[in-house]
Amino acid sequence: MQPIKKIESRTVVLVNKDIDTDQIIPARFLTTTQREGLGAHAFAEWRFDKNGELRSDFVLNTAAAADCKVLVAGDNFGCGSSREHAPWALLDFGIEAVISTSMADIFRSNALKNGLLPIVVDENTHQFLISHPGIDVTVDVAARELRFDAQVIEFELDDFSQYCLLNGVDELGYLLEQQASIEAWENERS
Amino acid sequence: MTTSRQPRTLYEKIWDEHIVVPQTEHNPAVLYIDLHLIHEVTSPQAFSVLRSRGLRVRRPDKTLATLDHSTPTKADLLYSNMPPGPAREQVKTLIANCEEFGVPIYDLTSQHRGIVHVIGPEVGATQPGKTIVCGDSHTSTHGAFGALAFGIGTTEVGHVFATQSLLQRKSRTLAINVEGALRPGVTAKDLVLAIIGNIGVGGGTGHVIEFRGAAIEQMSMDSRMTVCNMSIEAGARAGLIAPDDTTFDYLHGRPQAPEGSEWEKAVQRWRDLVTDTDAHFDKSVTIDANAVAPMITYGTNPGMVIPIDGVVPENGGDKAFNQALAYMALEANRPLLGKPVNVVFVGSCTNSRISDLREVADVLKGRKVADAVRMLVVPGSQATKKQAEAEGLDKIFISAGAEWRESGCSMCLGMNGDNVGAGEYSVSTSNRNFEGRQGVGARTFLASPATAAAAAVTGVITDPRTLA
């Protein structure tokens, strides 16, 4: 994983609540044995019409959304299936941070492990961001701050995940260092 | 012996028992995993990580693989006849990976194969007090046995492969007390849909739910599994039910359950797996089982649910709500009863066990599936299929005009070619009515097996209690 210190981008807004991982990446694209290339199918049901053409009325297809790395979405983002294909698809599509009032547990955990930042903000901040699509924001991982329009909002990010993000460390490496304890635990109980 | 220990919840007892390295202010805990279930969709990338880093599966003996998500349910398409394409590649990849890493697998020819959350309990691998994970959100199902069971992502599948452990932070706890008794004709599925309708699809986020109370204690294991299965639909990390004699009776004699004196010792241990009196839950909700009716969803998430004789609610200007109704092509303030349906699906890890199939057979016996309806009955496992056939249920399904299939996830997520067509309405015993879940443009009503069967024979949404 690459270290992630800061994300600077305009936002794109998807107001829907309870966006589930079946919307982020529909099941029919899960037969892959790779993690690359899923961005082409991100939000497939909403981005494409029956004939497979891009729907010009869907916000992610608009010119304003091009190159946006920060997605602002409605409450309870990422609910449903545990598929890690969801953060893989978002990252491959170019999204590096998602902002919402709440995030489903498994999605949040999957996102952090792949360097996609799940940012939970309060109602007021959320409302402001929803009503100002395209605003320039900065996500500062070291400071755990979301900055826009002269506002500074702190967001929650546990120390361990922050350390992993800032240093590009993956959790597997950390777990492998605990082997001795794991072995001792196993021996004690068998 | 007396201990001055603080009273603990069931969740806390299992958690404490599996801590390899405790959680600190900075670092998550290292939690030991007793059983790792895997399937073809969420494992290939994790095996690739092992390979690229020169690692092995640490405990193949605590790992169990099955094929379910992308496998065909038509017998003539199974085995070596699986049509070429990415699904076949995925199946072959899992078989090859299991061989390379020494992981036991119930492959396409195995008697034990089936939906991962159906077979774990069926073979007795799911046991009280265990920590159980799978790259699948409905791992919560196994919580019905008093096991701490939760879904993980593929990166974590790799972590468990390599270390048999996970980095975890402790969850908050939510007690759902279900008082009273379910009325006749009302099932576990109706109860869990009512609970999700009550607390909302995000109501359990960050929490482990413990289902408690008289109505839960009276339930069979099949019903408890249905309830825990859908905990994730309320956003919960896991669902739990304290083990009791019902649990032990279910497990006794299953292939992977302890035997002889080991069994006695295990049961003695398991009896301690209850929440202590006075233990603290972060949140509590009480549900009156007597007030629950057969439930059915009308929208595009499982929280959008009403009693079957209710009307579709209205929610003024809420854009997402209106989008859901538009997707379903339904209008507010109208009943669902009498609405024609195109497809009925009985299956999925929520409702594909033998008791579910018996309920459906009870309705179908001596009746016909309505002409305009296509009905699919997909058992949760090959063993369930065999049992159903031994009881003659298959003959009832087939002579009523339903299709009787091999086990698998099938129309629950429409990965294997079993789909609901665009714009079609299905009544489904599965767990998710998300847009496109059962096929592009498919419109799903989630309900119990009895309600699904009632819709199949009448061709319209029907209160199963009105079919005598």
Ligand code: SF4
């Ligand atoms: S039956 Fe459906 S919910 Fe259950 S494991 Fe299969 S796809 Fe997932």
